[in-house]
Amino acid sequence: MASETPPPTRALAFGRAARAYDAYRPRYPGAAFKTVEEFSGRPLAGARVADVGTGTGIAARALHERGARVVGVEPGAAMAAQFRGELPGIPLVRGDGNRLPLADGSLDLVTYAQSWHWTDPARAVPSALRALRPGGALALMWNDPDPSVPWVADQRARIEKWFGPGCFISDVRTPAELSWRKRTLRWSRRVTVDFHLAKLATHSAVIMLDASEAAAFLAAERAQLTRHFPGLLDEPYATTVVVALRP
Ligand SMILES: C[S@@+](CC[C@H](N)C(=O)[O-])C[C@H]1O[C@@H](n2cnc3c(N)ncnc32)[C@H](O)[C@@H]1O
Numbered sequence: 001m002a003s004e005t006p007p008p009t010r011a012l013a014f015g016r017a018a019r020a021y022d023a024y025r026p027r028y029p030g031a032a033f034k035t036v037e038e039f040s041g042r043p044l045a046g047a048r049v050a051d052v053g054t055g056t057g058i059a060a061r062a063l064h065e066r067g068a069r070v071v072g073v074e075p076g077a078a079m080a081a082q083f084r085g086e087l088p089g090i091p092l093v094r095g096d097g098n099r100l101p102l103a104d105g106s107l108d109l110v111t112y113a114q115s116w117h118w119t120d121p122a123r124a125v126p127s128a129l130r131a132l133r134p135g136g137a138l139a140l141m142w143n144d145p146d147p148s149v150p151w152v153a154d155q156r157a158r159i160e161k162w163f164g165p166g167c168f169i170s171d172v173r174t175p176a177e178l179s180w181r182k183r184t185l186r187w188s189r190r191v192t193v194d195f196h197l198a199k200l201a202t203h204s205a206v207i208m209l210d211a212s213e214a215a216a217f218l219a220a221e222r223a224q225l226t227r228h229f230p231g232l233l234d235e236p237y238a239t240t241v242v243v244a245l246r247p
Contacts, residue, residue: 010205011118012075013204014204016078017202018055018079018082019082020201020202021082024201025199026199028059028113031239040245044068046067048109049070049108049111051073052073052110052111053073054092055115056079056082057072057086057092063111064090072087075096097124098124100127100128110138112138112140112141116142121173125178134247138246139243141240142240143237146238151228155221155224162217178247185239188235190233192232193225201214
């Protein structure tokens with residue numbers, strides 16, 4: 001009997017689309033990293049940083065380019081392989097954000113870019129605080145489609161109808177035991193409808209669908225979008241940055 005690969009959990013589904021994830025997901029705006037520097041009270045240059053749930057390394061690369069000494073932490077095999085292929089100069093360890101495989105007090109900054117909502121904060125907070133030096137910073141980032149833009153709000157309503165409430169929306173949970181500073185940055189990128197649909201296909205809810213359901217969802221979205229955008233569209237984002245210091 002042929003052996004079957006068990007379906008991944010949603011948290012680890014991204015590996016099925018690792019290359020597309022890296023190609024189509026948005027980068028973080030430079031202002032997000034400036035905000036991390038401002039809220040953490042130190043420059044990224046020379047900082048010892050762990051980027052957790054690093055995936056294909058979208059945030060890790062940006063941190064590295066700003067002079068940080070970054071290590072990526074990623075539980076998924078395929079995302080880790082994509083990272084290593086793209087960023088051979090940045091170290092990566094396989095590990096879980098709920099129990100970081102990092103030495104106590106060894107870091108100035110721990111980042112979770114678009115990955116905190118996949119952890120259990122009751123375990124992830126103490127784990128991150130343990131790895132930080134006193135005064136070090138825990139920074140969480142999300143790149144969400146900006147719901148204040150009408151077509152994004154309409155799309156969100158369609159997505160919620162298809163997948164259920166709360167889908168595709170990052171749940172910004174900031175545990176009460178720490179004192180957080182928060183900033184939301186608005187920006188957009190101009191992409192084709194095809195590019196936008198390819199980005200939608202990298203969301204875990206879509207990856208978890210079977211192929212025919214995913215195709216039906218994307219075809220329905222294409223029909224809606226091409227009515228308003230014959231070619232290019234402005235894909236608007238609200239990037240949220242929240243930072244707390246280790247007491
Ligand atoms: C939406 S992707 C974000 C990837 C990257 N940080 C970025 O900004 O594009 C979420 C990542 O979190 C990882 N992940 C899932 N569960 C995790 C956990 N418990 N601890 C750490 N990372 C986790 C997934 O494998 C995936 O690579």
